[in-house]
Each structure stands twice: as structure tokens, then as C-alpha cells.
Amino acid sequence: MTCRTEILYSLVAALALVGCASPQGKGLVDDDASFKIPAIKEAVDKKDQSAIPELIESLSSDDAAVRFYAIEGLKRLTGETLDYHFYDPEPERLAAIERWKKWQTERD
Secondary structure: OOOHHHHHHHHHHHHHHHHHOOOOOOHHHHHHHHHHHHHHHHHHOOOOOOHHHHHHHHHHHHHHHHHHHHHHHHHHHHHOOOOOOOOOOHHHHHHHHHHHHHHHHHHH
């Protein structure tokens, strides 16, 4: 076996181990998008209405991908967007987030 082949096998084995590792994040409340986005997807797939407040909070994320998944999740769970667009400039997003907070308050 050549040195290159040994390195290749070692790399494949290492990648397999990484793929098997379970996420250790905090789910919906995690600041790391690599944990938060799968948690959003899972909550929405389970139709978990209790996730709605955290999805509303996630609309404020600095990460556009988190904002995208949060509004898509809210849309799937509530049927509403309240005219929030993840790509809008911050002032428009903030106004829409206030609409979402008002919506949540009126719902409680």
C-alpha cells in the first residue's frame, strides 16, 4: 500500500467518524447556525407550535440563512409571513419583527 493510499484511507475513516457524531448544540436557542437550522427544520416537521416564539426571535439573526429558515418555518406553522423578508434591509426587517411580536402577544 502506498503512502497516498494510506492517507486516503485515513481521511475516509476520519470523515466517516465525523459523519456519525451527534450534534451537541442547544437546538433552537443555539447561536450556531449549524445547530439552529436543523433544529428549526425538526420543529417545523413535527409541527411544534411551541417553537414559534424562538422562530420569531430567530428573525433577528445576523445570519441570513437562519432568518430564511425561521420565516419559512413560521410560514409553514402559521400560514403567515406578516410581510417579513429575510433579505430586506434591517429597518424593514425590524418593523416586520415587531408585527410578529404583536401577533404572538395577541395569540397568547
